[in-house]
Amino acid sequence: MDSLSFLTLMVVLLGLMGRCMSGPTPRLSFLTGSSGRRLTFFSSHEVSNTTTLLLSEDEETLYVGACNAVFALDVGSEDVITLRKKLDWSPSDKDLEQCSMKGKKKADCHNFIRVLQFLNSTHLYTCGTFAFSPHCTYIHLDTLKMDPSTEEGRGRCPYDPYQRNTAIVVDGELYTATMADYRGNRPVISRHLSESSRVDMKLDDALGWLEDPTFISSIFIPHDEKIYFFFREVGREYNFIDKFIVSRVSQICTSDVGGQRTLQRRWTTFAKAQLLCQAGTELPYNVIQDIVILPPAEGDPADETVFYGIFTSQWAVNSGRSAVCSFSLTDIKSVFSGNYKVLNRETLQWSTWVQEKIANPGECGLHNASDNVLRFVKENFLAEDSVRPHGRRLTMETSRHAYSRLKVQRVQAANRKHYTVLFLLTEAGFLHKAVLLQPGVHIIEEVQVFEATQLIKSLELSISKGQLYIGTSEGVLRVPTSNCSYYWTCAQCVLSRDPFCGWDPVTRICTEVTGSQSTLIQDIDGGNVEDSCNSLSSTHITRFGPSKRPSASCPAGELVSVSLNEVVRLHCPAASQLSQQLWERPNSRISADLYLQLEDGSLSFVATPTTLGHYLCLSTENHYRQTMAIYQVKQKSSTGSQTPPSYTRTWARPTTQASTRPGTHTSGTRNWPKDTESRQVETKPSLSIRNSHVTTPQLSRNRTLWTAGSGLRGAMFPDGEPVLSAPCPRFLKELVIVSVLLVICLSLLVTMTLYAVRQRCQSRTAPQTRTLTRDTDSRTSEDQEALRGNQIFNKRSCQAQNGDRAAGLVCNGSLLEYRQNLPNTPL
Structure with a gap:
C-alpha cells in the first residue's frame, strides 16, 4: 500500500471514528424513582403486553389492548390512573391446543390485541391474533362489552403477535396493512367494512407490489382524501445488492372502488416511493422504525404538513446509530406526480427508460379510466425519484441512543413563536424530550421510564392534558410533557430552553406557558441568562428566585x-x-x-x-x-x-x-x-x-x-x-529566619571543622606520653636532641602547608578538605 492510499484510509477511519462520537447529550437525566420527575404507573396482575393504546376524544379515557383483554382506564386525574372497565377476550382451551399442534409456543398462542379503533361514537372495532387465528369484534364504549358474534380477522390483523401491522378507520371503513396468511408471506393493503355500494379493496397479489414488507404506520390526509402507508421492504430495483432494505411511502385514495374490467376490486390509485433519510453522500439510514405526522400550524396551508420518522441502518458502519428525518407533504406529492419506473414482467427488473406517459399513477378518480390507462398504472407504480428529507439534511443523528418510537408536538412559546418538540423512546428504557432549533437539536431532558430493557410497542400523546402514555409488558406509564416546577430560579428556567416553561417575574416561579402568559421570560434559541433574567427589576427581585425560598x-x-x-x-x-x-x-x-x-x-x-x-x-x-x-x-x-x-x-x-x-x-x-x-x-x-x-x-x-x-x-x-x-x-518572615539560621549553621560547621583539624594536627605532632622504661632511660643526649629536632621540623612543615587553604590541610601525608559537611546538614 502506497503512502497516499494509506493516508486516504486513515482519513476515512478518522472520519468514521468522529461520526461514532456524534450525537446530542441530554441536559438533565432523571433516573427511575427520582423525585425530580413525577411518573404515574398503572399495573395489575391481569395486565400484560399492552400492545395497543387508544385515547378518547376528550382524552379522559385510555383504551388499552393487552393480552387476552381490553381495558378502559380513567386518566382524568393527575395523581392516579384507575381502572374503569375490563373485557376478557381469551381463546378457549381448544384454540390453544390447536395452536400448539401447529408448532407454536404456548406463550404466543394467546389473543394479542393488534387493532383497536373507534368505529363510530358508540363502538370500538377490535381485532386480535387469537391463537394464530385472527378474530375481530365490536365493543360497546359505554359497557365495554362485545357483540356475541365475531368475524374472521384475516387481512385485518396479523397471525403472528410479533409481526407489525397498521390500521386506521376513515368514515366507518377500516384500512389495514398486514400479513394475510399463517406463514406471513402474503402482505396486503386492504379496505374492509365498506358501506353502501362500495366494495372491499386490496392489492393484486400477482403484481409483486410489495416485497417482504414490514408495515409501520398509516396516516389519513383529509384534504387530499388519501391514506399514506409507511413501511420498509426489499428494494428490488437495487439488484446489485442482495436484500437491500428500503423505506417506502405508498398512497391510495379513499374514493377508489377498483376498475370496471381491469383491476376489479383492486387498487387503481396505489403508488409507492422511496423515503431517503440521507445526509449528502453519506450512507443512508434505510430502515424505518416509526413515523408520525405534525399537522400545519393554525392558518397555514395543508401542504405544510410534515412527517417525522426514526430510521436506523443495515450497514455495519452505522450499527447502533439512529437518525430522525422529516419529510414534507409537498415533497411527497411532488414525487408521486413525477415519472415512474417500468417493471419488466419477464425478468422482474426495473428500468428508468422514458415511455409515453398516458396517466398519472396515484391520481384519484382512475377507477373510471379506460383499460389502457389502468394497465399503465398497473405496471408503473414505483416513483422514479426518492422523497428526500426536508431541507436536504438530517433532523437529528446520534450514536449514543437507539430510538424505537416517537411523538411530535408543536409548542407555542411566550414570544408567540412555534417550536417543534420530539418525544423519543430509546431501546434502553429512556424517554428523551428534544426541541428542534436552528443550530441543531437540544435534548432538554431524559427520563428513565424502565429499569429493565423491554420492547415498547405503543406510545400515545395527549396534547390537551400534556401527558405521554407508554404501553409496556407490565402496564401503562404516564409521563407529563413538562416539568417546569423543577427549575427553581430564572437562570435555570432559561437554561433549560424548554418551550413549555417560562419564568414569571410576578410570582417568581417557572411555570407552564399558556396563551395568556406572554410576559413570561424565555430564551429558547439562545438560552442567554444575563440578557433574559437581568431585565428583571432589582427593586423587588434581588436574585432570580422567590424571596419565600431560602436565599x-x-x-x-x-x-x-x-x-x-x-x-x-x-x-x-x-x-x-x-x-x-x-x-x-x-x-x-x-x-x-x-x-x-x-x-x-x-x-x-x-x-x-x-x-x-x-x-x-x-x-x-x-x-x-x-x-x-x-x-x-x-x-x-x-x-x-x-x-x-x-x-x-x-x-x-x-x-x-x-x-x-x-x-x-x-x-x-x-x-x-x-x-x-x-x-x-x-x-x-x-x-x-x-x-x-x-x-x-x-x-x-x-x-x-x-x-x-x-x-x-x-x-x-x-x-x-x-x-x-x-x-x-506570607512566607517573607519565615524566609529571613531560615536564611539566618542557615548562615549560623554554616559558620558553626566551618568553625567546628577547623577546630577538629587543629586538634588532630596537634595530637599527631605533640610528644607522646608513655611510661619510661629502661630502654628510654638509656638513650643518649644526642638521641634526645635528634628527637626534638624532628618534632620541630614536622611542626613547621604542618604550619607551612596549612597556609595554602586552596590546597587543603595536609597533616602526616593526609589531605583534609576544610569544606566538609556534617551529615544531614543542608548546604
Missing part, C-alpha cells in the same frame, strides 16, 4: 482538615450534563503541575503549605456560572484524632451564582439542606436529578461544615475565619 448566593461550604503530604480530593457536582466544571483559588493559580482535575470534575492534589487555602468549584453553562461548592483546606491540629468513616451529604439543588462580570445581578438560590450524620458508603455525585443524594469526600473528625449565609463576603468558618477573606500565606 443564599453561595452553597454550603466545607472546612477540610488534612495532614501534610496527604492526597486531597474535592468533589464538585455538575449543574447539568452540558455544564463544565472549573476550579478557582482566590489570589492564587491552579497549575497543572500541582493539581489534577478528574473526569468527574473533582480536584485532586497533595496537601502542602502551598496548596492549603480556599477552593471554589464553578459550573459554567452557556456563559453562565454557578458556584457549586466551596472548600477551605487547612492543616490538622496536633491533637487531631484518626479519620472516621465517610458520611453522606444530601443536596437539594445546586445554588447558582450569576457571572462575576461587572454589572450583573446575582441569581436567586436555594440553600442546600444540612448534612445528615448517618455514615454511608461514598457514591459518585450526581446533580442531574432533583433531591438526589450526592456524597462528599471522606471527612475526618476535624472536618467541619459551614454555611455561607448571604454570600461570600461576610461569611465565617467555624474557627472564626472569614470565607475567602483569609489573608494569603
